[in-house]
Amino acid sequence: MSSPFANAFSELEWRGSVYDTTSGAMDALSREKVACYVGFDPSAPSLHVGSLVPILGLVRMQRHGHTPIVVVGGGTGMIGDPGGRESERALLDKAQVERNTESIRAQLEQFLDFNAKTNPAKLVDNASWLMDLQLIDFLREIGKRFTVNYMLAKESVRSRLSRDSGISYTEFSYMLLQAYDFLRLYRYHGCTFQMGGSDQWGNILAGVDLIRRVNADSPGSHRAVHAMVYPLITTSSGEKFGKSIGGAPTLDPAVTSPYRFYQFFLNTADSDAIGYLKLFTDVGPDELPEFEQAVLVEPHKRAVQRRLARDITLLVHGRSGLEQAERVTRALFGGELTTLTADEVEEVFEGAPGGDILKHEIDNAAVTLQSMAIGQGLCSSAGDARRLVQQGGLYLNGVRIDDSRRAVSVDDLIDGRVLVLRRGSKDHRLVRVK
RNA sequence: GCAGGGGUGGGUGAGUGGUUAAAACCAGCAGACUGUAAAUCUGCCGCCUGAAAGGCUACGCAGGUUCGAAUCCUGCCCCCUGCACCA
DSSP states (O other): OOOSSSSHHHHHHHTTOOOEEOTTHHHHHHHSOOEEEEEEOOSSSSOBGGGHHHHHHHHHHHHTTOEEEEEEOTTGGGTOOOTTOSSOOOOOOHHHHHHHHHHHHHHHHTTSOTTOSSSOOEEEETHHHHTTOOHHHHHHHTGGGOOHHHHHHSHHHHHHHTSTTOOOHHHHTHHHHHHHHHHHHHHHHOEEEEEEEGGGHHHHHHHHHHHHHHHHHSOSOOOOOEEEEEOOOBOTTSOBTTOTTTSOOBSOTTTSOHHHHHHHHHTOOHHHHHHHHHHHSOOOTTTHHHHHHHHHHOGGGOHHHHHHHHHHHHHHHHHHHHHHHHHHHHHHHTSOGGGSOHHHHHHHTTTSOEEEEOHHHHHTTOOBHHHHHHHTTSOSSHHHHHHHHHTTOEEETTEEOSOTTOBOOGGGSBTTTEEEEEETTTEEEEEEEO
């Protein structure tokens, strides 16, 4: 692929994903091909949209000829990063960390090329060296190279010291483990470049410093190490990115369907759209002006949001995931549902949330619209459902419901098999008759 | 262990005997307007009941005082701070 960018750094910078770097990082990337790494924390079973920034960072590095190394934190996950937190974390249990590590590893594998001829990606788990670490060895080799003064000066530690809750020795040690990771990768994988979110800056620098100190202690020439961090993304209204529809969308289609994932990006605010387009897609300087124009001149068409949603969904969920998401979107927001056959509705809803209702319950008029809405998780209680209907917020097959206590009847079914319940403008449920 | 402070709805937090299902703000939900955006406006936002009325449950837990308690008393649990103990 021919890139309009001279090197990885200039691309990342243009895309707005460079927040800070060690001095000389830019030169290093333009001069030579490096092995670079990003660490991913297994504190949850799935990565979420926020993780796309570092993932894309690696993807772009690989395209520019650098070698990406993904580190899953099976070892550091046992400790917990104090950064960005106001209080001590609860320790995750071992089994949980292992499960999370495994599923995150599987997710990460799809984004990079592990078979590239010159620069195949690598994936390692830091548990493989941290779990067997001997305390005394560690203290002698790593601990000796850090003063407590240095560690106390780090923002992640300092902010916690100023709080009454303090910081445990366990979390205090976290930065040393991450620094050690970098040293390991430097020694055994030739890794000289670390990337991460800007909240990782302190930990990352600890690794850079560690390697420089170790090198300073041994004669000879050494490769220079560098680091770069991405800005943490917020929406233009200042919220943490990904915080809308019930928490950050994950990259796991079983948790966040491709449809929901697609919708998340389609709903990007105009003021964020261009920035996200640069950051998350491969749209380059050649195409960008037309998109910028589109936001200004005909924002209602949402050309930027469409492109954004399309490209990211394709990347994360593949061709079929994207097609499904677009199909559902067209059906739900495009036309009248009742014009579709039951087969079409079912096809459209594949991957969208739904549930079942029993045939005999309908025959007996045993289910009211409100109890069905509750059963489908659309409403939390009968009162909630009643209020919703009063406010005109519940729809059956696209038609507003005005009596919440009406029983569901055969006439409500499309082809006698399915019906679609909707709350507000976006929350749909497909209900199948069993 | 001692002393002090505190535990209220998803969050922050007001409330020290009745008009408090509990101010205010945030978050959330729906509607209007739009473009499945933002902003704005309106309504809702413990559970049950067609609205209201009413009922039920609720202010860390368990008892008690009272016609009546989130509010007073007793015991217990938990959190925070300081001191002590330990080292």
